Amino acid sequence: MKTNDTLEKLKIKSKWENVYWFSRMLISNDKYGSIGKDNSLLAVIASSLRIIESENKSSSSNDIIALQKMALKNLLLNRFKKAKSRLDRIQRLIRDLESELITPDDINTFILTCESIMIPINQAIENIPSNDKDFTLSIATSYLDIQGENGLATVINIWDDLGVKGCLTVERNEIIRAFSALRLLLSNDYKIEDFDKDVILTSFVQEFERRAAQKRKSRAGSSLEDVTTFILDYFKIKSAKAPAHFQADIEIDNWVKSKDGWLIGISCKRTLRERWKQVSSAESGILSKFKIKNVYHILTFDEDLSDDKITLLGNHRHIFYLPDNSRILNHAVNHIGLKEYVRPMSLFIEDLRKETN
DNA sequence: GACTCAACCTGTAGTTAAGC
């Protein structure tokens, strides 16, 4: 069976199904330039399409649609005329939308997508914190006040867990609020049947979750950068400036100057995954050139840390600080080939002090 | 202010190795 026939069979039979595909097109960055994040542009597009329809009631529907498509094209080209690198993608969006906007129903679906899917999702996403800091700062301080350096691993884990839970709770509240509002709108204003309503509401939820998930990833990374800064500040360890012109293959969050004048880079990540390959491509000679003594990696999730990663990076003067109760740490500290490259997280501050005092 | 770009992370699919 041909692929097109299979797709045709799988296709959902609802005139509103394109709500999902329009949402995808509006937010896809790689393919279409992600214009759907701009609320004011979406509002202008939706109202322009409405006005054209109401002002041309005597014209044929084909003529109205032609006018609407032209207006959409002009709005987008004008808005992004200066965005050189995005323009190709915007033009592709215009081309692909032109072939999807054929009937008045298509236009109505597109308007509903702009006004009642994209804008509420944008607002909901914006209401979710981009950073866990608000949820965690005071609790983390309390832990360090009471437990000192022994509380370090707990603080990092709490920072991770509590922040995630706080933000997920906000996400839940946002999706429920926006979902309810959309459901009411579809029942009261659009008088849409149950199945069609399901088609629209699930599009909304899918797209919200996709974007919230990406925000979660971004947030997880930036929060861990905050935790190292917080810890260094708390223990009054002075940060140093990054070496000029040093381009690390992996982001170094903080720098500390050791007593011999060399630098220690500190990188805090949740996991290394495949990004370690970028690091390993850098020879340790480059570190010496920039007077970098070591790179300390603080990892909160180390299950994917293989022996290969530890030895390869360890050879390039990278040291891993892992949670004290970690299985990987336990394995590595008892292994002759690995033990030099791993340290328990509770010794992080002590090690830094030895280097700096 | 608008735009560009690199880094962020994690679920998942694909590949390879180990164990039976």
Added chain:
DNA sequence: GCTTAACTACAGGTTGAGTC
């Protein structure tokens, strides 16, 4: 040969820093 575990690489929206 089959199953399971371990490892590797990718996708892709969000973010924040840098540039104009």
